[in-house]
Amino acid sequence: MAAGSEINLNDTAAGHVNVLFFGQLKERLKCDKLTVDIAHTLSISAFKHMLVEQNPHWQAWLEERDVLCALNQTMSSSDELVKAGDELAFFPPVTGG
Amino acid sequence: MSISIKVQTMDFSVGEQHGALCSDNKSDGAVVTFTGLVREFSSGDNVIALELEHYPGMTEQLLQSIAEQAQTRWQLARISIIHRVGYLALGEQIVFVGVTSRHRQAAFEGAQFIMDYLKNHATFWKKEHFKDSSNWVEFKQSDKQALNKWKK
Numbered sequence: 001m002a003a004g005s006e007i008n009l010n011d012t013a014a015g016h017v018n019v020l021f022f023g024q025l026k027e028r029l030k031c032d033k034l035t036v037d038i039a040h041t042l043s044i045s046a047f048k049h050m051l052v053e054q055n056p057h058w059q060a061w062l063e064e065r066d067v068l069c070a071l072n073q074t075m076s077s078s079d080e081l082v083k084a085g086d087e088l089a090f091f092p093p094v095t096g097g
Numbered sequence: 098m099s100i101s102i103k104v105q106t107m108d109f110s111v112g113e114q115h116g117a118l119c120s121d122n123k124s125d126g127a128v129v130t131f132t133g134l135v136r137e138f139s140s141g142d143n144v145i146a147l148e149l150e151h152y153p154g155m156t157e158q159l160l161q162s163i164a165e166q167a168q169t170r171w172q173l174a175r176i177s178i179i180h181r182v183g184y185l186a187l188g189e190q191i192v193f194v195g196v197t198s199r200h201r202q203a204a205f206e207g208a209q210f211i212m213d214y215l216k217n218h219a220t221f222w223k224k225e226h227f228k229d230s231s232n233w234v235e236f237k238q239s240d241k242q243a244l245n246k247w248k249k
Contacts, residue, residue: 020152022150022151022152022220022222023150023222023224023233024222024224024233027233070152070155070220073152073154073155073158089152089155091152091220091222092222092233092236093235093236094216094217094218094219094220094221094222094236095216095221095222095223095233095234095235095236095237096149096151096180096192096215096216096219096220096221096222096223097133097180097191097192097212097215097216097219097221097240
């Protein structure tokens, strides 16, 4: 559940973002979830780049492959903005059914 | 109109699901159900089981949205979708889609639309397990092409 409604309007966009990984991506990054502190609102692509700077070996999987992204459980494009309290998920193309 | 969405590890009974779609239903003359079974995915390479992962919360919302889209396109009174997750052996039931309608064509098309959208949009990921190894299933272009017939 997104905690967006809990953000104090007088506050800045600083706070933490919950990040989730699924499927093959989770396995390759050896990470299923993490909490990232951000100082201000930033785009999903900038957020991904920040993750890669912190974990350089993630680049091949997060930035160079076809990775889908959901912001607060809605499919999103890389120019959408992430703010504190958001849930951001990255995953490969789906293969259910 | 009713929509039932379930993502579960448990198996399901097609008979019970069919019964629920028919029960106390005097308006619909057509019931269409589809059941998907675990099969060998890779070119016949001894798959012994599938492992299904999903995004809890988002998956259920997406399935609900797919069912609602189907109801805006066809007169589908009842829709039931069940998708299993976890470890599933060959031959086990993996997915169920059941719909009711006044007429058969709407029921056939509605069920097919739901399956095509589920395969392309619902947040499930499959991993094949072999005797000594495992492999994530890649997205299939043929599944994407199956969507084209529903685009206007």
